[in-house]
Amino acid sequence: MQRSEKKLSNRLMSARLPEELKDASLNSFDIDVYDKPESKERAANAKGCKKLCFEI
Known part of the structure; x- marks a missing residue:
């Protein structure tokens, strides 16, 4: 594990x-x-962007 990966892992473990x-997921x-429609649109965009990030 690289140093940056270990640092991120430690942060996640201490969060x-x-x-x-705890059981929340993207889905x-x-x-x-x-x-508000604009709030729904922003949330949908954020969810879509996050989904793309996890697929890469």
Whole structure:
């Protein structure tokens, strides 16, 4: 493992996520919780970008 990968891994291991988010995934992210159309669009774009990043 490279130094930068180890550093990132250590950060992730020490991150304190709320219990309700421990099982969260990209697929469980619901954009319908947003009311404004522009907020829904931003959330959908962010979800799409994140999906692309994980596929690479």
